[in-house]
Amino acid sequence: MSAAEVLVVDDEEDVRVSAADILRSEGYDVIEANDGVEALDLLRRHPVSVVVLDVRMPHRDGIEVLDALDEPPPVVLMSAYCLDPAERSRLGDKVDAFLKKPFEPLRLLEEVGAAARKQEEP
Amino acid sequence: MTAKVLRASPLSVLVVAVVVALAIAGFFLTKNNATQQNQRLLRDQTAQAALIGSSEFGGIVSEITGLVGPAAQFSPRSLQAIVSGIASGTSGAKFTVDVFQATPLGFEAIAAGGPGPSVGGAASAELTPTLSEALSAKSAAGSISNPYVPAPIAKDADGDLRTIGFASRVSSGSNEVIYFSFSIDPYSAARTLTQNKGPFELLRLALYGSTKPDSRSLIIATTRGIPLQGSTASSEFAVGTHKWLIVGQARSPLAGSFANAAPWVILALGLFLALVLALTVEILVRRQRYANHLVAERTEALEQSLTDLRDAQEKLVRGERLSALGEMASVVGHELRNPLTAVMNSIFLLRRGMGDQPSELTVKHLDMAERETSKAAALAEDLTAFVRPRNPVMAQVDLADVVNEVIQATPPPETVDLTVEANNLTVMADRNQLAEVLTNLVTNAYQAVPDGGAVSVVARPNGSGAVIVVEDSGSGIDPEHAERLFEPFFTTKSTGTGLGLAIVRRLVEAHGGEISIENAKDHGAKVTVRLPVDGNEASDGAGGAGAESSGNRRSESERRTGDDRRGEPASSAAGSTESESTGDGK
Numbered sequence: 001m002s003a004a005e006v007l008v009v010d011d012e013e014d015v016r017v018s019a020a021d022i023l024r025s026e027g028y029d030v031i032e033a034n035d036g037v038e039a040l041d042l043l044r045r046h047p048v049s050v051v052v053l054d055v056r057m058p059h060r061d062g063i064e065v066l067d068a069l070d071e072p073p074p075v076v077l078m079s080a081y082c083l084d085p086a087e088r089s090r091l092g093d094k095v096d097a098f099l100k101k102p103f104e105p106l107r108l109l110e111e112v113g114a115a116a117r118k119q120e121e122p
Numbered sequence: 123m124t125a126k127v128l129r130a131s132p133l134s135v136l137v138v139a140v141v142v143a144l145a146i147a148g149f150f151l152t153k154n155n156a157t158q159q160n161q162r163l164l165r166d167q168t169a170q171a172a173l174i175g176s177s178e179f180g181g182i183v184s185e186i187t188g189l190v191g192p193a194a195q196f197s198p199r200s201l202q203a204i205v206s207g208i209a210s211g212t213s214g215a216k217f218t219v220d221v222f223q224a225t226p227l228g229f230e231a232i233a234a235g236g237p238g239p240s241v242g243g244a245a246s247a248e249l250t251p252t253l254s255e256a257l258s259a260k261s262a263a264g265s266i267s268n269p270y271v272p273a274p275i276a277k278d279a280d281g282d283l284r285t286i287g288f289a290s291r292v293s294s295g296s297n298e299v300i301y302f303s304f305s306i307d308p309y310s311a312a313r314t315l316t317q318n319k320g321p322f323e324l325l326r327l328a329l330y331g332s333t334k335p336d337s338r339s340l341i342i343a344t345t346r347g348i349p350l351q352g353s354t355a356s357s358e359f360a361v362g363t364h365k366w367l368i369v370g371q372a373r374s375p376l377a378g379s380f381a382n383a384a385p386w387v388i389l390a391l392g393l394f395l396a397l398v399l400a401l402t403v404e405i406l407v408r409r410q411r412y413a414n415h416l417v418a419e420r421t422e423a424l425e426q427s428l429t430d431l432r433d434a435q436e437k438l439v440r441g442e443r444l445s446a447l448g449e450m451a452s453v454v455g456h457e458l459r460n461p462l463t464a465v466m467n468s469i470f471l472l473r474r475g476m477g478d479q480p481s482e483l484t485v486k487h488l489d490m491a492e493r494e495t496s497k498a499a500a501l502a503e504d505l506t507a508f509v510r511p512r513n514p515v516m517a518q519v520d521l522a523d524v525v526n527e528v529i530q531a532t533p534p535p536e537t538v539d540l541t542v543e544a545n546n547l548t549v550m551a552d553r554n555q556l557a558e559v560l561t562n563l564v565t566n567a568y569q570a571v572p573d574g575g576a577v578s579v580v581a582r583p584n585g586s587g588a589v590i591v592v593e594d595s596g597s598g599i600d601p602e603h604a605e606r607l608f609e610p611f612f613t614t615k616s617t618g619t620g621l622g623l624a625i626v627r628r629l630v631e632a633h634g635g636e637i638s639i640e641n642a643k644d645h646g647a648k649v650t651v652r653l654p655v656d657g658n659e660a661s662d663g664a665g666g667a668g669a670e671s672s673g674n675r676r677s678e679s680e681r682r683t684g685d686d687r688r689g690e691p692a693s694s695a696a697g698s699t700e701s702e703s704t705g706d707g708k
Contacts, residue, residue: 015460101460
């Protein structure tokens with residue numbers, strides 16, 4: 001199985017790097033973005049299998065990134081905040097999983113794994 | 123109440139007593155004055171009557187004296203002619219003039235006129251002492267001073283007339299005595315006695331032929347009531363050698379009518395004044411009392427409103443503090459989450475990278491780091507849970523079911539003896555939130571008996587609602603802390619976030635219920651939760667837009683909140699927080 005590419009987007013460097021490292025340790029090909037703008041830029045140039053996306057970020061936040069993408073790859077949202085139910089239902093299918101920080105690293109692997117498989121299947 | 127209204131104040135009673143006493147004193151003073159005035163006037167009038175009596179009888183005596191000198195010159199025969207002349211020349215039969223000569227056998231009349239003994243007759247036994255007295259009366263030789271003595275006064279046959287007689291030696295050294303007498307009606311004589319109206323009109327008078335007012339010697343009286351009773355005055359005067367006595371009594375008060383009326387006027391005025399003063403004082407006293415009452419009432423109202431104000435202020439302060447605390451809790455709760463995520467990730471990576479044979483120290487410290495991170499995560503959860511507005515989603519819930527579920531999910535430690543008594547009672551509540559409340563309370567109770575003890579959970583109907591009582595056999599609470607225990611971050615132990623009961627209270631109040639904590643009768647703490655059956659106040663109590671998904675709400679409520687009152691969160695609670703807080707439906 002070729003390594004799936006995962007984009008990890010979080011303005012918190014330690015969170016981003018540690019999450020990226022965990023995914024790398026599991027064999028994913030991980031690229032990182034510091035904020036929404038950077039993430040969109042990367043995604044336009046370089047499609048990935050899964051996006052691990054923080055919600056609250058400077059410049060453009062996670063929700064804006066999702067809104068900006070017509071056909072986004074599977075997305076695992078993570079946030080220190082709860083997601084507004086209205087927002088959540090609006091996003092609908094665009095979000096595959098939601099992880100509330102702090103989360104068990106294994107959960108991250110599970111959700112990313114599931115999202116990656118979903119991406120491969122069709 | 124009526125008795126109280128009718129009861130006079132001591133002050134007015136005192137005023138009445140003083141004024142009445144003064145009035146009575148005034149009454150007696152003026153009365154006494156009037157009496158003295160009356161007495162003085164009575165004495166004056168009596169003396170005047172005595173003077174009149176003295177001059178009247180003195181006149182008679184003078185007339186008789188005028189007869190005696192010449193009589194000594196005459197023989198018994200010529201004397202008889204004179205005597206007869208006098209007796210017939212005066213008022214007739216009422217007058218007697220006799221001349222007696224003393225003999226060894228007694229007194230023998232040698233001349234006689236008017237009724238009485240005839241010439242040659244003996245003097246009566248009654249008259250003899252009078253005649254003897256006249257004969258032996260001291261007198262200067264040849265003179266006729268003090269020649270008369272009164273005859274015994276005796277009632278006449280008709281019972282009313284009295285006889286007054288005067289006897290005298292005819293001449294010094296002779297053994298002859300002239301006797302003059304007349305009869306008067308003592309009760310009418312006073313009027314004929316004198317034309318002077320003064321004392322006789324004003325007084326009742328009694329004239330006695332001696333200085334003692336005895337009835338035997340009564341000569342004249344202007345009234346039948348003799349001897350005179352009550353207040354009298356007396357005056358002596360001399361008729362011949364004898365002293366006579368006149369006793370007077372006022373027919374009516376002699377002093378002016380004002381002097382006599384004055385005491386009564388004073389008394390009446392005094393009593394009236396007392397009444398007026400008493401009424402005035404009473405009115406003033408009552409007004410004062412009423413004013414005091416009003417002041418007291420208003421003071422009380424003021425104190426009450428002050429208390430209300432203080433309470434309101436306290437609430438406000440508490441509200442503000444809670445709001446500030448909430449803001450801070452929110453920020454801290456969220457800011458902790460990113461570092462915690464990074465640390466948990468790092469620990470995960472470290473475990474992965476430490477190979478097959480990690481050192482014991484590495485494992486120990488990774489475990490420790492993981493444990494402490496879990497605690498921090500639990501704190502972050504508590505903080506967020508405390509701040510987040512959570513609208514309960516109301517549904518019919520069987521209280522017994524929820525209690526049993528919670529006990530099952532949170533079983534007591536082996537050392538705890540748990541008693542559960544839950545009625546099947548349907549309440550309107552958010553099932554998850556209710557479970558969270560119960561879990562929290564039960565966990566607290568377990569922790570209150572760290573060395574073993576009893577915990578009881580009772581859920582039963584209470585009026586129109588339900589009551590849940592969780593009791594433990596621990597050391598109880600300090601009653602002073604009872605209310606503060608529900609404040610966020612208030613904890614009696616060093617470890618523990620102090621948020622558990624604050625969250626519980628929020629949830630209970632969001633259900634329209636109440637929570638209180640107190641010491642159980644014999645020991646330990648007793649938490650009472652009262653829930654209304656319909657829970658209709660719930661939507662008001664929770665406030666704010668629900669900011670989380672129902673999925674998260676579920677995971678929140680299943681999380682076991684750490685302790686606030688007893689201390690650190692149970693390790694199982696922390697573990698649960700860690701694993702469940704990430705839960706999310708796909």
